[in-house]
Amino acid sequence: MTNKYSDTYHIPYYDCDMEGRLKVPTLVKMMIRTSGNQSSHYGMTTEVVATYGLSWVITQHDVRINRLPRGNETIKITTQAEKYNKFFCYRKFWAHDENGEEIATMESTFALMDIKERKIKAVPDEIIAPFQSEKIKRIKRSEKIPDRGENADKKDIQITYWHIDENKHVNNAVYVEWMMDCLPLDFLVNHVPKRLLIKYNKEVRYEEQIIAVSKTEDNVTSCAIQSEDELFSEGFIEWN
Amino acid sequence: MTNKYSDTYHIPYYDCDMEGRLKVPTLVKMMIRTSGNQSSHYGMTTEVVATYGLSWVITQHDVRINRLPRGNETIKITTQAEKYNKFFCYRKFWAHDENGEEIATMESTFALMDIKERKIKAVPDEIIAPFQSEKIKRIKRSEKIPDRGENADKKDIQITYWHIDENKHVNNAVYVEWMMDCLPLDFLVNHVPKRLLIKYNKEVRYEEQIIAVSKTEDNVTSCAIQSEDELFSEGFIEWN
Numbered sequence: 001m002t003n004k005y006s007d008t009y010h011i012p013y014y015d016c017d018m019e020g021r022l023k024v025p026t027l028v029k030m031m032i033r034t035s036g037n038q039s040s041h042y043g044m045t046t047e048v049v050a051t052y053g054l055s056w057v058i059t060q061h062d063v064r065i066n067r068l069p070r071g072n073e074t075i076k077i078t079t080q081a082e083k084y085n086k087f088f089c090y091r092k093f094w095a096h097d098e099n100g101e102e103i104a105t106m107e108s109t110f111a112l113m114d115i116k117e118r119k120i121k122a123v124p125d126e127i128i129a130p131f132q133s134e135k136i137k138r139i140k141r142s143e144k145i146p147d148r149g150e151n152a153d154k155k156d157i158q159i160t161y162w163h164i165d166e167n168k169h170v171n172n173a174v175y176v177e178w179m180m181d182c183l184p185l186d187f188l189v190n191h192v193p194k195r196l197l198i199k200y201n202k203e204v205r206y207e208e209q210i211i212a213v214s215k216t217e218d219n220v221t222s223c224a225i226q227s228e229d230e231l232f233s234e235g236f237i238e239w240n
Numbered sequence: 241m242t243n244k245y246s247d248t249y250h251i252p253y254y255d256c257d258m259e260g261r262l263k264v265p266t267l268v269k270m271m272i273r274t275s276g277n278q279s280s281h282y283g284m285t286t287e288v289v290a291t292y293g294l295s296w297v298i299t300q301h302d303v304r305i306n307r308l309p310r311g312n313e314t315i316k317i318t319t320q321a322e323k324y325n326k327f328f329c330y331r332k333f334w335a336h337d338e339n340g341e342e343i344a345t346m347e348s349t350f351a352l353m354d355i356k357e358r359k360i361k362a363v364p365d366e367i368i369a370p371f372q373s374e375k376i377k378r379i380k381r382s383e384k385i386p387d388r389g390e391n392a393d394k395k396d397i398q399i400t401y402w403h404i405d406e407n408k409h410v411n412n413a414v415y416v417e418w419m420m421d422c423l424p425l426d427f428l429v430n431h432v433p434k435r436l437l438i439k440y441n442k443e444v445r446y447e448e449q450i451i452a453v454s455k456t457e458d459n460v461t462s463c464a465i466q467s468e469d470e471l472f473s474e475g476f477i478e479w480n
Contacts, residue, residue, distance in 0.1 A: 012269070012270075012273055013273060013276065013406075014266075014269040014272075014273060014405075014411070014413070016405075016406070017401070017402070017404070018401075018404045018405060018406055018408055019406075020406050023402060025402075026254075029252070029254040030252075032254075033252055033253060033254060036253065156398075157398075158396075158397075158398040160417070160421045161257070161258075161420065161421050161423075161425055161428050162257070162263060162265075162417055162421065164257070164258045164425070165254075165256075165258060166253070166256070166258055166259075166260050168258055171254070173254070177400070177402055180401065181400045181401050181402065183401075185401055185404070185446050188401050206425050
């Protein structure tokens with residue numbers, strides 16, 4: 001039986017948007033924080049993983065939102081390192097409110113990168129053992145991102161000091177900020193993502209010149225974070 | 241005796257910068273959150289203040305930093321509504337670490353704005369009564385911001401959805417982000433503010449076209465947030 005782990009969080013007003021709803025990027029950060037806490041709980045910290053010459057990287061987030069909690073609410077986040085195959089680890093997250101209602105879930109794919117070679121390596125069983133994940137053969141099929149076509153919107157992205165995390169690259173949750181910020185203010189005030197899928201292809205560093213290319217059609221926004229010649233990240237948002 | 245109020249906060253990794261230190265703007269947010277909690281504690285919430293047709297505005301923050309705490313530390317923030325005169329309320333904040341060391345302080349000036357007229361009004365004694373602030377005649381003298389001169393650096397600022405708070409304008413802590421972000425990455429990696437003073441003249445709204453004008457000399461950065469014809473905010477940072 002795969003081990004589950006939970007933490008509770010009180011939501012500060014300053015992590016809420018202008019409508020008083022928890023910022024979606026912060027929801028993602030809280031979930032990732034919970035998986036970090038689970039890893040520490042089992043003694044499988046970043047430092048221990050580094051003794052294998054390896055470091056975790058995120059290759060995909062798939063977030064589904066029923067309701068965004070508001071400032072001063074307390075939410076419980078539960079996580080489980082469900083399954084893994086030779087190269088990928090599949091982790092699930094659930095967020096529940098004080099009434100026990102499931103307000104959001106996330107399915108994320110992690111991989112292990114060789115710190116020196118900067119290449120994905122096979123997952124050593126010892127690193128996964130404490131989580132009691134199920135080993136599987138199958139690789140989850142990658143979902144198609146809708147085409148943005150010829151008339152996509154383009155927006156320059158200003159990378160700031162605040163986007164960079166301890167891994168010296170743009171934090172994975174910042175891409176959620178950028179993808180949602182493709183939309184105009186009055187759209188974002190009136191819409192909440194129902195589903196948000198992001199694929200991470202390549203890390204973005206501070207000095208990169210990047211743009212967000214997006215297209216919104218039938219309540220779905222398709223968005224790419226790219227430079228002139230490279231695709232860093234791609235995803236879609238289904239809106240409520 | 242003026243009432244003090246304290247709260248403790250656990251610092252999430254995601255509120256830390258690339259060096260693992262608490263982001264200065266988040267320190268300011270945590271302090272303001274504590275004063276909001278004190279107000280709620282005494283039943284003097286935003287909603288109650290609004291029954292007077294008034295709303296709190298911040299006119300100045302003066303932050304002094306001995307040490308920035310790191311992710312997973314717990315800090316205690318204490319606040320006290322020290323003094324007030326006809327138009328201004330002076331509030332003090334202290335941040336202490338788990339060893340009881342004072343790691344930072346902030347002195348902030350608040351005023352009350354008439355919600356309809358958008359003008360500063362005299363402070364009604366009833367609003368201040370629960371805090372037991374001392375009433376004074378004196379108005380604190382405003383500190384001079386160093387001149388930026390002719391050869392100042394100019395940087396376009398991209399206002400995003402994430403900067404706007406429930407008051408429908410850029411949150412006061414975002415100006416701290418912008419002022420520090422005037423400096424290049426390698427400077428920010430190697431320097432921590434010792435003191436940061438920000439004056440707020442006029443609220444910034446989403447549609448504003450603004451720039452940061454800055455000059456760094458002798459370990460002091462002077463910075464203005466302005467449009468072509470308006471000065472929204474001005475301040476300085478002394479660096480360690």
